[in-house]
Amino acid sequence: MKVWNVWWFRIIFDILIILIGLGIVTIYQALSPGHLPNSITPKDLSLPYKDIKFPATDGCLLSGWLILSPSAKGTIICCHGYPANKSDILPAIKFLYPEFNLFLFDFRAHGDSQGRLVTFGLRESRDISGAIRYIKKSPEMKDLPLGIWGYSLGGAVAIKSSIQNKEIKAIVTDSTYADFPEMVYQYYGGFGPFKYLAGFLPRFLSNFLIKGGLSQLNPENIIGQVRCPILIMHSKDDPFVPVRHAKRLYQRANEPKELLILEGTSHGVVSNTNYKEKVTAFFEKWLWRSGG
Numbered sequence: 001m002k003v004w005n006v007w008w009f010r011i012i013f014d015i016l017i018i019l020i021g022l023g024i025v026t027i028y029q030a031l032s033p034g035h036l037p038n039s040i041t042p043k044d045l046s047l048p049y050k051d052i053k054f055p056a057t058d059g060c061l062l063s064g065w066l067i068l069s070p071s072a073k074g075t076i077i078c079c080h081g082y083p084a085n086k087s088d089i090l091p092a093i094k095f096l097y098p099e100f101n102l103f104l105f106d107f108r109a110h111g112d113s114q115g116r117l118v119t120f121g122l123r124e125s126r127d128i129s130g131a132i133r134y135i136k137k138s139p140e141m142k143d144l145p146l147g148i149w150g151y152s153l154g155g156a157v158a159i160k161s162s163i164q165n166k167e168i169k170a171i172v173t174d175s176t177y178a179d180f181p182e183m184v185y186q187y188y189g190g191f192g193p194f195k196y197l198a199g200f201l202p203r204f205l206s207n208f209l210i211k212g213g214l215s216q217l218n219p220e221n222i223i224g225q226v227r228c229p230i231l232i233m234h235s236k237d238d239p240f241v242p243v244r245h246a247k248r249l250y251q252r253a254n255e256p257k258e259l260l261i262l263e264g265t266s267h268g269v270v271s272n273t274n275y276k277e278k279v280t281a282f283f284e285k286w287l288w289r290s291g292g
Helices: 003-031 086-096 124-137 153-164 180-187 189-209 219-225 244-252 273-289
Strands: 050-055 061-067 075-079 101-105 146-151 168-174 230-235 257-262
Touching: 050 124, 061 086, 061 124, 075 086, 075 124, 075 153, 086 101, 086 146, 086 273, 101 124, 124 146, 124 153, 146 153, 146 273, 153 168, 153 219, 168 273, 219 244, 230 244, 230 273, 244 257, 257 273
Parallel strands: 075 101, 075 146, 146 168, 168 230, 230 257
Antiparallel strands: 050 061, 061 101
């Protein structure tokens, strides 16, 4: 073998080793991001609440906040994004109180909940099912209609959970992606043309860690099975999850459905007046119509 051939072979081999190592480290960090502490509590926002603990349907013990309103005509389960916790979404959804009870909790492997492995919706739907079991055993909430609000990953899990839990009567998603593997490539955007190679390795290796592979986590593949009303919201210039994801979700969703694209450059629609009015009206319309 010529010297220059050996030289090129070693360069390619070294690059592959580096990329594989990067992929392994990235997967470990992604699946085990660490439990971030809550930055605020409802008390800081003058909201009455109680700390709760409840099991997911597979037994993982989860931590939550229950914000009860004596005048509530429904209950909203509020789902945070990744990697975050219930305190991150509290300021954004507090406007729903006191018209609704608010049920916030940390997904497994987040915040104060148990668990070390994030599965990006594969097992997190069991967390929501556990929350619904808790709600249906609560004297204050068991007879009230149930809605769900989800941000980013939380919206993706909400979509999957609504298929499994017919108790959910209305869904609002905020900045939710349509295709999870696409988000892996998005994460490696700074690699330029090498992002596809860098993104392929985590996807390939994740198939061994997440049974069934990443493609089953795509909300756009399952949103057509959702039978309750859904409101899809997104920032027009979201730098992390492009707005096309919201449009794809909307296209595949069943009626009744609504799409609201708001001006903004943040990942997470700014909770402005238009946002608050739209979300409140949506839940009022569909939850109260369902018998609340």
